Amino acid sequence: AQKVTQAQTEISVVEKEDVTLDCVYETRDTTYYLFWYKQPPSGELVFLIRRNSFDEQNEISGRYSWNFQKSTSSFNFTITASQVVDSAVYFCALSEALGFNKFYFGSGTKLNVKP
Amino acid sequence: DVKVTQSSRYLVKRTGEKVFLECVQDMDHENMFWYRQDPGLGLRLIYFSYDVKMKEKGDIPEGYSVSREKKERFSLILESASTNQTSMYLCASDPGRMLNYGYTFGSGTRLTVV
Numbered sequence: 008a009q010k011v012t013q014a015q016t017e018i019s020v021v022e023k024e025d026v027t028l029d030c031v032y033e034t035r036d037t038t039y040y041l042f043w044y045k046q047p048p049s050g051e052l053v054f055l056i057r058r059n060s061f062d063e064q065n066e067i068s069g070r071y072s073w074n075f076q077k078s079t080s081s082f083n084f085t086i087t088a089s090q091v092v093d094s095a096v097y098f099c100a101l102s103e104a105l106g107f108n109k110f111y112f113g114s115g116t117k118l119n120v121k122p
Numbered sequence: 123d124v125k126v127t128q129s130s131r132y133l134v135k136r137t138g139e140k141v142f143l144e145c146v147q148d149m150d151h152e153n154m155f156w157y158r159q160d161p162g163l164g165l166r167l168i169y170f171s172y173d174v175k176m177k178e179k180g181d182i183p184e185g186y187s188v189s190r191e192k193k194e195r196f197s198l199i200l201e202s203a204s205t206n207q208t209s210m211y212l213c214a215s216d217p218g219r220m221l222n223y224g225y226t227f228g229s230g231t232r233l234t235v236v
Contacts, residue, residue, distance in 0.1 A: 016162070040222050052212065052227040098164060107172050108153055108222045109180070114164040 009034050011101050013113035020089050021121050028084045028116045030099030036060075038104040041075065041082045046096040046115070055097075058082065059104070089120045125149070128213050128228035135235050141200040143231050145213030152218025154196035155225065156180075156188065159210040168211075171196055172218060203235045 010033040020026045032041065043055040056066060058075050066073045070087045086093055099113045129144035147154065153172050157165040157180075167180030169188040177188050185207060189197045196215075200207055210232050214225035 011164075013164075040224075042224050044224075044227075049229065050210070050232075051229040052214075052225075054224045054226075057222075057224050102222055102224075104222065107170060107178065108216050108218065108225075109167060109170065110155075110165075110225065112157075112165040114162055 009036075009101055009103070009111040011099055011111050011113035013097075013099055013116050015116045016114070017117040017119065019119040019121065022091060023088050025085060025087050026089050026118065026120075028086075028097050028099075028118070030082045030084065030113060032080050032082065032099070032101045034080075034101060036103060036105075040102040040104060042100040042102065042110070043073065043082075043084050044098045044100065046098065048095070052098065055084075086118075089118075091120050091122055094118055094120045126213055126215055126226050126228040128211075128231050130231050131229065133231055133233045135200075135203050135233065137204060137235055139200075139203045139235075141203050141233065141235075143198040143200075143211055143213075143233070145196045145198070145215075145228055146194050147196075147215040147226070148194065149215065149217070149226065150193065151215035151226075152193075153216045154190065155214045155216075156186075156196070156198045157212045157214065158182070159212055159230070165212060168198065200233075203233075205235050207233065208235045209233060 012031045044052040096115045155170040156168040171190040187199045213228040
């Protein structure tokens with residue numbers, strides 16, 4: 008069965024601190040996709056990144072970086088030099104590669120960045 | 123800009139009422155999904171549709187039904203609303219056709235059943 012675990016329910020940091028959001032997943036599929044979404048207070052989920060299971064290269068986009076490790080079934084997300092605008096709930100998700108693109112979401116991590 | 127539009131941002135309904143939540147996408151997407159979001163539980167799939175008039179149950183379909191008469195519109199129906207259906211409801215779509223670039227989400231409908 009597919010499962011995504013985000014063990015950190017809520018994290019609080021002070022602006023400019025680095026913060027890492029953890030994501031661990033379970034799947035029997037050999038081909039799958041992993042995603043991160045951001046949900047600001049407005050409510051709409053915003054796509055951040057997609058990674059397929061064959062691509063273990065880390066990715067950096069500005070202050071955001073992602074570390075995908077198949078050996079530990081983890082797909083962690085780091086924000087460098089956090090800003091108040093990063094305050095949101097972040098969801099990690101696993102999606103099947105074949106079929107109807109069903110997503111399996113983690114329970115989310117609420118990030119509070121204080122000035 | 124691609125869009126998924128949910129008709130209501132906030133909704134208050136009485137127990138036992140039949141409730142319709144509407145979702146429209148303008149991207150010619152094949153797949154559409156309804157999730158509910160609850161604190162500590164993340165997003166859970168209620169139903170999805172991969173074509174007009176085609177639907178599949180998700181993980182928590184009890185108490186819900188759906189309708190997809192046109193490709194762009196996917197409706198979630200609460201047959202007889204109950205207080206445990208108070209939640210945030212999120213609609214999403216994706217292109218389908220074996221493409222998986224992630225969902226586009228609507229802004230959500232926060233439903234309160236009293």
